[in-house]
Amino acid sequence: MQAKFVLLLTIVLCNIGLAQEKTYSFTLDEAVSFALENNYSAINASRDIIAAQKQKWETIASGLPQINGSISYQNQLKQPVSLIPGEFAGGAPGTFVPIVFGQAQTATATATLSQQIFDGSYIVGVQAAKVFLNYSANNKEKSNLDIRKATTEAYGNVLLAQESVAILEKNKETLAKTLFETTKIFENGLEEEESVEQLQITLSSVDNQLKNAVRLKDITLQMLNLVMGISIDAPTQLEDSLDILTENQIKFDLLETDLTIENNVDYKLATNFNQQRFYEHKLAKSRALPSLNAFVNYGTSAFSDEFNFFNSEQKWYNSSILGVDLNIPIFSSLKRSASTQRAKIELEKAKTQLQEAEQQIRLQLANAKSNYLLAIENYQTTKDNLSLAERIEKKNQIKYFEGLATSFELRQAQTQLYSTQQEYLQSMIEVINKKTELEIILNTQS
DSSP states (O other), X not given: OHHHHHHHHHHHHHHHHHHHTOOEEEOHHHHHHHHHHHOHHHHHXXXXXXXXXXXXXXXXXXXXXXXXXXXXXXXXXXXXXXXXXXXXXXXXXTOEEEEOOSOSEEEEXXXXXXXXXXXXXXXXXXHHHHXXXXXXXXXXXXXXHHHHHHHHHXXXXXXXXXXXXXXXXXXXXXXXXXXXXXHHHHHTTSSOHHHHHHHHHHHHHHHHHHHHHHHHHHHHHHHHHHHHTSOTTSXXXXXXXXXXXXXXXXXXXXXXXOOOGGGOHHHHHHHHHXXXXXXXXXXXXXXXXXXXXXXEEEEEEEEESSSOTTSTTOOOEEEEEEEEEEEOOOOOXXXXXXXXXXXXXXXXXXXXXXXXXXXXXXXXHHHHHHHHHHHHHHHHHHHHHHHHHHHHHHHHXXXXXXXXXXXXXXXXXXXXXXXXXXXXXXXXXXXXXXXXXXXXXXXXXX
């Protein structure tokens, strides 16, 4: 029995361990798709849409039949006394006799059915609720675009950190080998001590950069996990390589894509705001209209000197009322007029803001296309420059060991190579990010 328990416990612990060690693996497209489903903001944006749907029904239901019930119980601990003329009770004229009307305890149950027949603000409210639902959908779309951008940037940063680590490790290995050989030459009296010191300085700098890159690799991976909505400590692998991903992001036909302003999510939101102001103005005008409501109720009451309302012999007296309420706004000392005029001003402001938003979006598009083209050009330039810098550094390595170049010249060539390497890596990230920014403005994905 004890052996079976130990075996069961072992199986459970192993399953827990396997669950904790779940490894994720994503291409960029898979990472974006995963984030759109699991990102914390995406989850709440979906909830906002559901909340907007509930709010829409809440507005509609306020104009549908409403049934309310009420139950009341009263116990007059000290009943009020009324005075009646004495002659009513056989007394002398001019005198009064105290009398108590009714019984001390009363129970009442009433049900009321009410129905709104006409209310201008209700009609406007239903129309505005549809606009709010549309706004929530557009806000969800904007949230998705932001998540897509954030995921792409985080994914690229991880690749950048990984490539930086690989390059710096290679640079460190090459420098260590050069330093070792130079030290041996110096020990044999064929090289100056300054050459060794120059290489030590360069190696220390590269070593520090490598340590920082290793730390950044872990941090950027945690940031990617956070954007995708998984535990920051979850093991995650990236299937894309930075160079291939960059080449796939170069789409010159995207620069020729025309803007359909109605597809831009910021324009959609500005349009929603304009519609909101329109219905606010309409609501202000509707307050000058009358409202008509009808109701019917049915109730029953019982009276007693003692609490015996649950007694089957207790008598209950029924009552019912049918009524209509008509409210007519007559004079508000120009309050409604001022409210309507203010709402109209806000509507005109919203129209102006919509025009401004359109112009800003067109300007953003032109700027995004320019930045994307510049990023591609910089990438191609730094790629060529990297090949040149590698050849220059290699030539200086050969010339240095042949005694045709100084350690200072070698250090300059190495520093130039390292700088060009980082520029090349950064240019690839710029291509990826600038393409994403352009696609977001166009609201398309090529």
